[in-house]
Amino acid sequence: MESTSSLLQKQQKRSYYMWVVVFFLVIFTCLGSLYYCTLKIDYTWRWYRVPQYFFFNEEIEVRTDVAGSVEAIEETTDGTIIRINSDDGDSVDYAYPSKDVRLYEGDTVFEGDVLGSYREWRMGILLQGLWLTLKVSFIAIIFGIFLGLGAGLARISSNPAFKWLSITYIELVRGSPLLVQIFIWYFVLGTLVNTMLAQYGVSQIPPLWFGVASLATFTGAYVAEIVRSGIQSIHKGQTEASRSLGMTYTQSMYHVILPQAFIRIIPPLAGQFISLIKDSSLLGIIAIRELTKATREVVTTSLQPFELWFVCAILYLVLTFALSMLLQYLEKRMIHS
């Protein structure tokens, strides 16, 4: 005869597994009905078309820039060197990494004639977009950290100039949509700066940097609030103890308060940086071809929107997941050290 407690355990286990099954049922029903609907509208899934937008093998033709005659064709271990004796009397070498040769020694060539070709792997547009998203986010995060740290410290300072400047900055940024801020950075500040630069004959700043600036200032304001609450979460006694030993405000911040605050602010910072990566998708509207804009362009040429938008979402997921893993690792290391 089984004890009632083991019966209870058995029942709890059974109900647990039942809900696991429910979970998978819900997931598969969602995917299944999605697939069913696409069949209904005669959508053809062509996943095999997706990889070319990551990497593709391009044929590159080697052309001569001079007119003359082919003096020598030399096959080397890793390609071909073609020497052309130009009409001006110089000899010019063309080397490329393949054995494909389109002409013979002694042939006459004109400017722009194809000498041969080779194939090369190129980064596809999606991968370029992913790389740009990564780059933009990374730079914006770095600047955002410094801006946020500065503004956060200014926010709790007793100096009214620092404090009010910081409050103004934080409230302005947090009170308006990022999209509007991107427009302001690009169409207002960007126009002002670039027009002034043009007047002095200096080269223009590309849109990318205004995009980065908008993301960095946006993130900086949120980081400032995170830094502020992180510092304020450290017990007042820590400041009192360090100051009572004769440390200055700066020394006490640097040696005692910030090291403790940093461990606490890592999780909210991770959330903020994940938002930043996702928000960088808005930069497409000022002609920065980050991942979302790249996907949109590919969709219009490939006509495979379903696959590509899913891929796009998954790529963002990979980025944000990697970032949150990295920060978790950092947090663990800081706690252990």
Add this chain to the structure above:
Amino acid sequence: MINVKNISKTFMVPHRVDALVDVSENIARGEVVVVIGPSGSGKSTFLRCLNRLETADKGKILIDGVDILHPKTDINKVRAEVGMVFQSFNLFPHKTVKNNVNLAQNVVRKRSSKEAEEITMALLDKVGIADKKNVYPDQLSGGQQQRVAIARALAMNPKAMLFDEPTSALDPEMIGEVLEVMKTLAKEGMTMAVVTHEMGFAREVADRVIFMDAGKIVEEGTPEHFFTNPSHDRTKLFLKQIL
């Protein structure tokens, strides 16, 4: 050593409290003064005014001849000369015991790591906790933490020490070890101002006892005077309640 002349301190937030009202007091070099009084009577505020953790609104405070309320005074220099020990220890949780004691020696006293290390080890030895030098504060008992906090303050070679209820947060069995360290300090001639409810300590160690109530010093005198025939009714009432 410590000369306090007519200081007052009023807190406005969250509501008006006259924490200190026209308090004057002189503490001589090597003197041990114990401050007692009911909760909210201004004992902590008095102590914290002495190293300007609170700034007195009125009056004058001289520490070893330095007017600490003068705008030109470098308060950090004064604070390094006046050690403070808190009820809640306030050790730096992200640093080991050794580094808790080292830190201010490095950044305030600018001692070399080697010199600081030697001083630290001597002090940890003195407070009886040298074997825990590489441990983090959260692995120590309250009594051990408070002894480290005392060592940390002593590492600055202070001319005076302020203790704000150093044993109030401790389990009864740990109070003794902390008081023992304080007694040793007193014997060595340290100038000390101690807020405490440990009447045994007051009786045994204090040169003078001060009784505060409602922001004022109501009565002061030798321990014998206090514990045998206090003159004020409020003092009598207070002593009756706690003894």
